[in-house]
Amino acid sequence: MCGRYALMATREEVLNFLGVVDFEDDFPARFNIAPTQPILVVMASDKREPGSNLPPRRAFLARWGLIPGWVKDPKEFPLLFNARAETAAGKASFKAAMRHRRILVPASGFYEWRRPPKESGVNPQAYWVRPKQGGVIAFAGLMETWASADGSEVDTAAILTSAATAAFRPIHERMPVVIQPQDFERWLDCKTQEPRDVADLMRPVQEDFFEAVPVSDLVNKVANMGPDVQKPVAVAIPEEKPPKPGPDIRQMSLF
Template sequence: MCGRFVLKATPEEIADYLDLIGLEDFPPRFNIAPTQPILIIVEGERQELGSNLPNRQAMLVRWGFMPGWVKDPKTFPLLINARSETAIGKASFRAAMRHRRILIPASGFYEWKRPAKEDGGKPQAYYIRPKRGGIVAFAGLMETWSSADGSEVDTGAILTTAANTSMSRVHDRMPVVIAPEDFSRWLDCKTQEPREVSSLMRAADEDFFEMIPVSDKVNKVANVGPDLIAPVEGAAPLAPVKEKSGQLSLF
C-alpha cells in the first residue's frame, strides 16, 4: 500500500525527468495524502502526424479513484491504490488500464512497519526514497467521474505490487515504479494493451530504495514541513536481508 508520499522536486526537474514542455510553478509537498490533488502525467496527441516525440501533459487529479459507473461516491470506498496483479480484470480498473494509464512523479513515499503483537508499541514510520535521489514515476490509473448535475472530477490511483525482499521488512506492498525507458510504452494506451505492459508492473530492484526511519509527525495531515523526512534516532534496526543463497546481505 502507498498512503502518503512526497514530491519535493522543482517543476524544472520534473519537466526534465518526464520530458515535459514546461510546468507551472508549485511548492514542494512533504505529506501528500488521499483526497488531495496530485500531479499526474498523461500522453497527449502527437504534435505532428507520424512524430515519435512524446507530447506528455501534466494535470492535477484527486487522489482517490472513482470509476465512471459509480452513482453515489458516498457509498463507494476510497481507492487510493490498485493492485497491479488484478487491475486488468477488476471491474473498477479495467477501463482505465486499457485507456487511461498515467505516471505519478514522486520523490519518495512513507510506509509504516507494525510491531509484532507480542512486542507491543506503535508502528514506526519510514521515508522510502531512491538511493540515487531524484525523482521516481509511479504507475497509476485515472478516471473522470461525472455527477448527475454534469460536474466532473478527475481522479487517480497508484498501482502497487508485492514488495521485494528489502521492502518486505517494512511492508508487503510497494508502488510500481516505471523506468524512464518505459515511460512511452506505459503511457501508450492506443497501441499497447494492458497485457502488453503487464511486465512493467513489477517490484523495483532490491537496491533501488533506501528506508529512513522518521518521526510520527507524518501521521497528521496537518504536518507538511520538510522536517517530516528528517531521520530519527532510536528506531529498531531493520533485519538484514536474506539472499536466496541463505547468506545475509546489508547491501
Template sequence: MCGRFSLTASPEEVQEFFGLDEIEDFPPRYNIAPTQPILIVAGDVARAPGDNRAARRAVLVRWGLLPSWVKDPREFPLLINARSETAAGKNSFRAAMRHHRVLVAASGFYEWRRGAKGSKEKSTPFWIRPRHGGVVAFAGLMETYLPPDGSEIDTGAILTVAANQTLAPIHDRMPVVIEPQDFARWLDCKTQEPRDVADLLTPAADDFFEAVRVSDAVNKVANTGAELQSPVAEPTAAKTVSTRSTPAAAPTADQLKLL
C-alpha cells in the same frame, strides 16, 4: 500499499524528467495524503501532423479513483491503490488499465512497519526514497468522474506490487516504479494493451530505494514540513541518546494545494 508520499522536486526537475513541454509552478509537498491533489503525467496530448515527439501533459487529479459508473461517491470506497496483479480484471480498474494509464510524480513515499502481532509496539514510519535521489515515476491509473451536476472530477490511483527484499521487512507491498525508458510504452494506451505492458509491473531493483526511519509526526496530515523526512534513531537506540535529541521543527503552512 502506498498511503502517503511526497513530491519535493522543483517544477523544472519534474518537467525535464518526464519530457514535458511545459508545467505550472508548484510548491514542495512533504506529506501528500488521500483525497488531496496529486500531479500525474498523461500521454494523450495532440500534436501537429508530422510531430513525433513524446506527447505528454501534467495534470492535477484527486488521489482516490472513482470509476465512471459510480452512482454515489459517498457510498464508494476510496481507491488510492490498485493491485497490479489483478487490476486489469477488476471492474473498478479495468477501463483505466486499458485507456488511462498515467505516471505519478513523486520524490518517495512513506510506509509503516507494524509491531509484532499481539504486541503493544506502535507502527514505525519510514521515508522511502530513491537511493540516488531525484524524481521517481509511480505507475498510475486515471478516471474522469462525471457527477450529476455536469462537472468533471479527474481522479487517480497508484499501482502496487509485492515489495522487494529491501522493503519487505517494512511492508509487503510497494508502488510500481516505471523507468524513464519505459514511459512511452506505459503511456501508450492506443497500441499497448494491459497484457503488453504487464512486464513493467514488477518490484523495483533491491538497491533502488533506501528506507529512512522518521518521526511519527508524519502520521498527522496537518504536518507538512520538511522535518518530516529528517532521520531519527530507532526507538531502542533513542533511549541511550535521549539527552542529545532535539525537538522537531514546527510544522509549516498548509500545503494541500499544488497551485
C-alpha cells in the same frame, strides 16, 4: 501499499524528467501528500507541442482516490488510492483505466509504516523511502474522470502497487510500482499497448533501488506538511520481556 508520498523537486526537474513541454501551474515542494488531495499526474496526449520532438504528454492535477465512471455516489464508495498491479486489469473498478488511461505519478519517495503485532506493545514505525540515487521517480498510476449528475467532472487517480522486494519486505509486503524513463512511452501508450503488453513493467524495482530512513510520527498527521516529517530518528529497540516460567531449564525441549 502507498498511502503517503512526497514530491519536492522543482517544476523544471519534474517536467524535464517526464518529458512534458509545459504545465501552466507552478507547484511548491510537498512533503506529505495524502489521499483525496490533488496530485500531479502525466498522461499521453494527442496534441504535439510545436517544435518539440518529445512524445506528446500532458500534465494535470487529479484527486488522489480513483472513482470509476459507473459510481453514482462517491460518498458511498471506498477510497481507492491504490490498485494491485497483479489484479487491476480484471477488477471492475480499474480495468477500463488499465486499458485506456494509464498515467505516471512523479514522486521524490514515499512513506510506509512497519506495524509490529499488536500484542508486542510496540508502536508502528514510519519510514521515508527514497531512491538511493535521489532525484524524481515515476509511479505507475491509473486515471478516471468521474462525472456527477449535475454534469461537473473531476479527474481521479490511483497508484499501482506490487509485491515488495525482499529488502523492503520487513517493513511492508507491498510497494509502489516504479516505471523507468525508458519505459514511459510504452506505459503511457494505451492505443497500441494493452494491459497484457505492459504487464512486465508492473514488477518490483531492483533490490537496491530504494533506501528506507526511519522518521518520527509527525508524518502520521496530514496537517504536518513541512520538511520536519522527513527528519531521521533513531529506531527504539523494544525491551526484552523476561521469559515465562517453563519446563526444567536443565533439559532441552523441542516444543
